[in-house]
Amino acid sequence: EIVLTQSPGTLSLSPGERATLSCRASQSVASRSLAWYQQKPGQAPRLLIYGASSRATGIPDRFSGSGSGTDFTLTISRLEPEDFAVYHCQQYGSSRGTFGQGTKVEIK
Amino acid sequence: EVQLVQSGAEVKKPGESLKISCKGSGHIFTNYWIGWVRQMPGKGLEWMGIIYPGDSDTRYTPSFQGQVTISADKSISTAYLQWSSLKASDTAMYYCARLESYYAGSGLYSYAFTIWGQGTMVTVSS
Numbered sequence: 001e002i003v004l005t006q007s008p009g010t011l012s013l014s015p016g017e018r019a020t021l022s023c024r025a026s027q028s029v030a031s032r033s034l035a036w037y038q039q040k041p042g043q044a045p046r047l048l049i050y051g052a053s054s055r056a057t058g059i060p061d062r063f064s065g066s067g068s069g070t071d072f073t074l075t076i077s078r079l080e081p082e083d084f085a086v087y088h089c090q091q092y093g094s095s096r097g098t099f100g101q102g103t104k105v106e107i108k
Numbered sequence: 109e110v111q112l113v114q115s116g117a118e119v120k121k122p123g124e125s126l127k128i129s130c131k132g133s134g135h136i137f138t139n140y141w142i143g144w145v146r147q148m149p150g151k152g153l154e155w156m157g158i159i160y161p162g163d164s165d166t167r168y169t170p171s172f173q174g175q176v177t178i179s180a181d182k183s184i185s186t187a188y189l190q191w192s193s194l195k196a197s198d199t200a201m202y203y204c205a206r207l208e209s210y211y212a213g214s215g216l217y218s219y220a221f222t223i224w225g226q227g228t229m230v231t232v233s234s
Contacts, residue, residue, distance in 0.1 A: 001170065031212040032218055044225065045224055050219075090155070092220075096169060097155040097219070098155055098169075101151075101152040
């Protein structure tokens with residue numbers, strides 16, 4: 001089973017700042033099958049990025065994903081008030097999927 | 109509109125059985141894998157398993173194998189998650205979600221949960 005480790009656990013930033021979130025896999029993620037989700041309190045997760053770098057439908061271009069192999073990054077170029085939330089990475093391969101433990105982006 | 113609608117919140121006692129549901133609409137239910145995801149209070153997301161309603165092919169994450177049963181009834185576009193004997197540690201929010209594949213080139217595909225249900229809160233307490 002591939003273990004995903006997200007860092008940092010919490011990121012304290014101000015609106016307008018840049019957020020850089022990391023997701024590291026214990027083994028190489030096949031076909032860059034790495035996704036990022038945003039989750040706000042009391043809501044279901046929402047897909048942001050699939051295939052490591054492709055934005056899902058309706059996702060603003062301030063969200064971008066990069067990486068391959070075992071190291072992946074989600075970048076939010078300029079934080080808007082609605083971006084303060086928890087972000088989860090997820091991989092899928094060989095009929096098995098796993099999530100990271102999440103990174104909380106909070107208002108400083 | 110493509111959506112997954114889950115059954116309502118449940119409060120159960122340890123040892124009781126439970127079956128929660130996830131009904132799809134607005135898409136061909138049998139063409140996509142449906143997954144179940146657990147989120148314990150204040151914790152992250154955990155991948156429990158997936159089912160292909162077209163033929164009920166099911167894949168469990170090892171830690172959930174034998175602890176829950178995932179099933180589907182394609183005639184009513186509904187997937188299920190069930191427990192035969194609940195424990196207090198099963199207290200969590202449970203989400204169903206549609207797994208979609210994307211061509212990544214070189215004959216490879218990437219996968220992500222594109223559509224999520226609203227979640228079913230299961231509380232197990234004596």
